[in-house]
Amino acid sequence: MGLRTVGLKRDKDLVERVARLEQEVADLRRHNLRLAELADLVQELLVPMAQRDQERVDAAIAAFQDSL
């Protein structure tokens, strides 16, 4: 395998690696929104649910959905 071929292969590998890293960064960035959603949901609904107060659970879900 000549030097030129090795160089081309390395360039190709790097291009692929950058593309893969970009994809992974994008995937990680997308977790921000979903993590925020889950944290918000848990924060708003967990307490009334843990209290097992049926009316409060219904009210909490209704209030939560009114603000979506």
Next chain:
Amino acid sequence: MLDLRVLRVDADGVGLVALGSDRVVDVLFDGRRIWSFWVRRDTSRGGVGGLAGGLGRSITWPPAMRPHLVGTGSVTLREHVSGADVWSGEVVFTDDARRVEFVDRQGHPISLDKSDRFSPVFAERTAADLDPLLDAMGELLDVLAAHGVAAFPAYGTLLGAVREGDFLGHDSDADLGYVSSHSSPVDVVRESFRLQRAVAERGWATYRYSGLAFRVEVVEADGATRFLDVFGGFLDGGRLYLMGEVGHPFEREWLLPLGRTTLRGREYPAPARPEKLLEVMYGPSWQVPDPAFKFETPRQVTELLNQWFRGTGHARRDWERRAAQRRRRPVPKGSSALAKQLRRAEAPGTLVLDVGAGRGRDALWLARQGHPTLAYDFAPRGLQKAQRTAARRELPLEVRALNLDEWRWVLSEGARVSRLPEGPRAMLARHVLDATDEFGRQSLGRLASMTLRGGGRLYVQTWTGRGRGGAGLVPMKVARVQKLLERHGGTVLDVAEAPAGGADGGKGSVGKVVAQWD
């Protein structure tokens, strides 16, 4: 005006020759601005015959304008900055014996805003019309301040205030912005959710655009609804990120402490150095009026904001437009073959969740058959007629908004339905998996698993890729549907596929899958 010559204005559009620098031209009908365009940026070569053909450029009427171009209109083309008329005359658009009109259903004069949508723009509004919006801006700023956010007029509203002390005449909504004290996307999104909740509790209708922007609806004196957009932002690593167009190097001192600006004689908070923010929003030429302005946000900034905050409404604008266009038409009669299949298989009185109910044809039919029915759509406006019909006839139909692209919708609705009185349940999802994105597809599986546990069945229909699939649909093969439902704990009971040109209303090939959750 030697370097701008208009050669034709006709039913197709405008043909002109433009030499020298680019500039904005307003198009007026009966002396009122309806649309604006840049003579070079927005036109393309050709479309002009004769001697000037080689230099000629042309532009066609925007699609949103075309339905209005009926009859004859008095058209003027006016250079926006100098105010000089470059063309004026009567144009016959169609043979109809009437004048071209630009008014909405309530008779308000309308023009095209920066998003190429028709709305009653500020130039047409009286002081009495605008007072409620100015009041609402003040109240909203107070609500946000009470929740720890120092907001200020942003984008076009800031530009209008700083440059003209008024709203921009061609603008149609008001924008507020704020810069969070948080510096991570998760925290600023959570804060935006919290702010929307505070605004909703105040009694205003709201609508979320993305993880970092929402809209507040204000009803004006004459009944027109005006929108206030609330864009969140944050500073991190010496950069300001402001939804939805900004990601630039920025100093905290240019923002805080907030100063003041004047809008129609009222004082509002403003960034300490508003010109710095206007420059990153509109470029160095922000002081030159441009009613045809289009954001040229760098691709990296758009990608970053997309990845952090967007993805909460796949093709929602298209579906909302379709829903708005059809909402006054009668709900189509009858039902789909899939709804009939559900009806045959399920016990009388089974609660049906019709997800992606569209106009509500199946939901209404199922309610008529005695099934308590929940009709869901993320463009619920399309279901208004079905809802009214059901209310009039006392049918057990409930219309609910549901966005499969937000976990908060899906999980809270799953929790809510799981608390409804026990009894048999079924879900209908006709052309949902093929209309949403991958996140939405997984959400449907999740919603099914939450609401159908204990023997409930899901009836799915998708376009599988042959023939015509219908507007907004992507092919979804049955094997993929099967795999998705199994991944969410469903047991597939039945799979069927009909070739293109089949009997089920559409011309495309359709797949049907029935799955059960035990």
